[in-house]
Amino acid sequence: METGDYLRILTDEIHSTVVATIDGEGHPVTRCIDMMLYDDRGVYFLTAKGKEFFDQLMAQKYISLSAVQGKKCISLSGWVENIGYEKLDEIFAKNTYMQAIYPGDTRSALNVFRIYKAHGNFFDISDPAHIERGTFSLGNETIHPSGYFITDKCNGCDACLSVCPQQCIDLSCIPAVIDPNRCLHCGRCVEVCPQNAIERLGGMRR
Ligand code: SF4
Ligand code: SF4
Numbered sequence: 001m002e003t004g005d006y007l008r009i010l011t012d013e014i015h016s017t018v019v020a021t022i023d024g025e026g027h028p029v030t031r032c033i034d035m036m037l038y039d040d041r042g043v044y045f046l047t048a049k050g051k052e053f054f055d056q057l058m059a060q061k062y063i064s065l066s067a068v069q070g071k072k073c074i075s076l077s078g079w080v081e082n083i084g085y086e087k088l089d090e091i092f093a094k095n096t097y098m099q100a101i102y103p104g105d106t107r108s109a110l111n112v113f114r115i116y117k118a119h120g121n122f123f124d125i126s127d128p129a130h131i132e133r134g135t136f137s138l139g140n141e142t143i144h145p146s147g148y149f150i151t152d153k154c155n156g157c158d159a160c161l162s163v164c165p166q167q168c169i170d171l172s173c174i175p176a177v178i179d180p181n182r183c184l185h186c187g188r189c190v191e192v193c194p195q196n197a198i199e200r201l202g203g204m205r206r
Helices: 003-014 052-060 088-094 104-109 159-163 188-192
Strands: 016-022 028-034 037-039 042-048 062-069 072-082 110-124 132-138 148-150 198-200
Touching: 003 016, 003 037, 003 042, 003 062, 003 072, 003 110, 003 132, 016 052, 028 042, 028 052, 037 088, 042 052, 042 088, 052 062, 052 072, 088 110, 104 110, 159 188, 188 198
Parallel strands: none
Antiparallel strands: 016 028, 016 062, 037 042, 042 110, 062 072, 072 110, 110 132, 148 198
16 A cells, blocks of 8 residues: 555544653653544644643654554654644534534634654554555655565575464565565564574564
8 A cells, every 4th residue: 555545544534543742741641633634745633722732742843643443553653843724724624523613713723733754554453364564654754664574594494484373474485585564573483493584674673
């Protein structure tokens, strides 16, 4: 799937997300925030200027969010900017329930924020035996690789596939190949490989 596909799932299918910032004591704090719109410049949400959340957004300019619906999950971390009243009427036209929460001109209490540079992860376990994962980015943000890959030390012995819960290792070639869109990052293959041929992308365990 392309970035637009993930953003459509985030804003139109799931819509309600949990957004994390840092409070005044340095602790993570979360609240539920609807993702209202997306376009090729980012993802848009609202908050009222009187909220602590607003102050945190203005000071920190960075959020992490997660959203779950059924067996689909999206996480997104990235930079936000206050764009004032830009897109406000468009957001109210698309998300009509907002017109009852903030009737008439009371919507002026709100400001629109855009997530303009971010990296995201998608996870779908609707078919548990064939999970699907993906990564995407906004604003040319760098996607940090994660998971595992198999090096030239592989001799095709089959030990890794025998313990892989998703059976997502292709042994039709040597070195074998892990399917990154189905791998759980569980690490079982690493533990059994007699050649130490399997390495973690990015070095750190995630
Ligand atoms: S266990 Fe190691 S050597 Fe054997 S097929 Fe898997 S990656 Fe290759
Ligand atoms: S990390 Fe787990 S799911 Fe991924 S290839 Fe290895 S055993 Fe399979």
